[in-house]
Amino acid sequence: MTVDVAAARERDRRRRLRRVAYVLAPIALWMWWRILSGSPVSPGWPELPPDAVFWLPGIALVLLLAIVFIAPMFGAGKSPHTIYLPEQIEVGFDDVKGLGSVLSEVRHTLDVFLNHARFRDEMGGSPRRGVLFEGPPGTGKTHVAKAMAKEAGVPFLYVSSTAFQSMWYGATARKIRTYFRHLRKVARREGGAIGFIEEIDAIGIARGGVGMSPRMNSALTTEPAISQGTGGVVNELLIQMQSFDEPTRSDRIRNALTRGVNRFLPAERQIKTVPSPFANILLIGATNRADSLDKALLRPGRFDRVLHFGLPGRTERQELVEYFLQSKKHDSELDDPGAIDDVAAMTIGYTPASLERLFDEALLQALRGDRSALTRDDIRQAQLEVEIGLPNPVDYSPEERLTIATHEAGHATIAYLVGKGRKLELLSIIKRRDSLGMLAHREEEERFTQRASEMKAMLKISFGGMVAEEIFFGESGTGPAGDLSAATKLAADMVGSYGLGDAPVSFRAAQGGAFAGDFVAQVLNDPKARKAVDRILLDAKHDTAAILADHRYMVDALRQALLEHEELIGDEIIDVLRDAETAALAGSTALVDLRDRNPRIIEIKKRDEDSSPTP
Structure with missing residues (x-):
């Protein structure tokens, strides 16, 4: 264990032994004096007078009522934390994976925590007292905090912020005070302590911010109407995060006596008061809504560092x-x-x-x-x-079954032909949740950006089902509803966010106002933007129709395979498509796109239509 924490723990252990000795020594001397004087102490129940049977039940009833009515009031301010000792924590840094540079910064923070005396006294620095873990749920914030306590060898005081809330007015702030009092006490006793507040945004939300209804005054201006209870809780949290080194009760009594004596002493002979001892505390807050926290919480001296826990690459x-x-x-x-x-x-x-x-x-x-x-x-x-959900097979009518198979085959064919760098995972006509059929596909390599051509390809994939129904049945039905919704949202983003419409304008720049509303609605309600969205969608549908008209045989092969097997997984989809291509190549010439990693046939012509030699 690092020297600073171990030394502080050893000093406190010896101090506790001395206190125990001071308390037990007089008792031991008194008991020896009784033994030596011939009247040793004999344990047992005290002797009660005969009339105790009359007044003892009344006293017991009064005490019981006092406990029932008064005890909850005392318990209302009790800290709701759970304390874990290092030996109770099973996870260490060896069990923390997939965090990259975040783990390095956590280790650095822990090194400063363990060597606080050297960093503070020798180097003149101010140790970090608060760190905010921010990121989506499930990214390892609580896991890392427990690992820090395990590696540091100090107690871990865990509390959920909702546990601070109470039905009694003012009790929430009192629980926060009690929690920090316990944190200081444990830190001084053990040489350090790590406090962890889960979902801290529940008690640290911005004052006058989210969820506050406006209140009108006589001058027709608006002011945020914030409850005193909410503002008081945030204020209490801010105060406690500035009071880590608050003096202990014994130091306060000693300093009060010293000040009383100094009133009668000249200035040059006055006694010095005891300074507040340093409490080696590291407070960790976890949230997935850092933007909703009060700005005062994030200033240096409170949460000195904000660590973002993102999705692993x-x-x-x-x-x-x-x-x-x-x-x-x-x-x-x-x-x-x-x-x-x-x-x-x-x-x-x-x-x-x-x-x-x-x-x-x-x-x-x-x-x-x-x-x-x-x-x-x-x-x-x-x-x-x-x-996607559990399979929920239903009995389709033959006509509906054929329609669904055609729809999904259209999606898969377009994804195979234009979805460069995409892998087909599943093609199914088995009902799952609200979907009667589905095509699951993903990028072969992890990407963080998309080009305009790739977004247009996604639009074509969305239109694949609708166009396939129109080619084979002469009309489409209710099936493409979800596809059209996704395509419209993507097209709205292309026009309103990415500057791919008629003008390089971003509607995102206007968001955040009182009347911002839904982003897609903003784009579609603008006449010029709506015209650009319509053009992008119509162009995508027209291109999809041309592609499927040339590759109708692939759609037919896929839907026949779906009608037979109901579900195709991974390479099974590719095998059906390539078998269809092989059959179509008989007596034909093919145009192959070699720019893709996996070359694909993009056009097939009969030899009598093309006089060029077969490649």
Whole structure:
């Protein structure tokens, strides 16, 4: 253990032993005096007079009523925290994966916490007293805080911010005071302590900010109407975060006596008061709504550092997959680096918590199959059930079944032809949640930006189902409703956010006002922007119709496979499409796009239509 924390803990241990000795020494001397004088102390119940049977029940009843009515008032201000000792915490830094540079900064913060005396007294710095962990749910904020307490070897005082709230007026602020009092006490006793407040935005929301209804005054101006209770809670939190070094009760009594004596002493002979002892405290707040916190909480001296816990990238997910597989019984094929990379690639947007849940669901899949180890197929099936929902087969009429198969085959064909860098995961006509059928596809490599051509390709994929219905049945129905909604939102973003309309204007710049409203509605209510959105959508639909007209045979092959199998997964989709291409190539010439990593046929012509030699 680091010297500063260990030394402080040893000093406090000896101080406690001396106090125990001071208390027990007089009692021990008195008991020896009784023994030596011939009247030793004999334990037992006190002797009660005969009339105690009359007045003792009344006293007991009064005491019981006092406990029932008065005890809750005393308990209203009790701190709701739970304290964990280092030996009770199972996670350490070796169990923290997928955080990259955030973990390095956490280690640095912990080093300063452990070597606070050197940093403060020798180097002249001010140790960090507060750190804010900000990020989406499940990214490891609580996990890292526990690991810090384990590595530091100090107590961990955990509390949820909602536990501070009370029905009694003023009791919430009193609970906050009590929590910080316990935090200071434990820190001085153990050489340090780490406090953790979960979802701190519940008690640290900006004063006069979110959720405050306006109040009109006589001059027709508006003022934020904020409840005194809410403002008082935030004020109490701000005060306590500035009072980490508040003097102890014994120091306050001693200083009060010293000041009383100094009133009778000349200035040159007055006694010095005791300075407030340093409490080695690190307060960690966790939230996924840092923008709603009061700005005073984020200034230096309170939360000195804000650490963002983002979604793990592909490399971080590989590290997490390897870590979780160590504790999950799995097939040996998952130990291959390629398999680990494949699982990391298919879990874009997953947090550490959601990744762990995915493996637990995969273990359930293995258990259902009467197997004792999970496989890659179990992970894929678990992902489908978690993200899309459980299969809910229904009896379609033959006509409706054919329509749904045609619709989904149209999506898949367009995704195969124009979705460069996208991998087809699942094609199904089995009902899941509100979807009668579906195409699941994702990027082969993790991307953070999109080009205009890629967004236009996504629009074409959205129109694939609608256009396929029109080609094969002469009309479309209610099926494309969700596709049109997604396409309209994307087109609105292209015009209103990315400058891909008739003018390079961003509607996002006007957001945040009192009458901002929904972003898509803003774009569609502007006549020029609406015209640009209409043009983008109509162009995408026209291009989709031209592509499917030339590749109708692929749609037909896919829908026939769907009618037979109901569901195609991964390579099964590609095999059907390539078999259809092979059959169409007989007696034909093909135009192949070699710019893609996986070359695809983009046009097929009969030889009598093209006099050029066969490539």
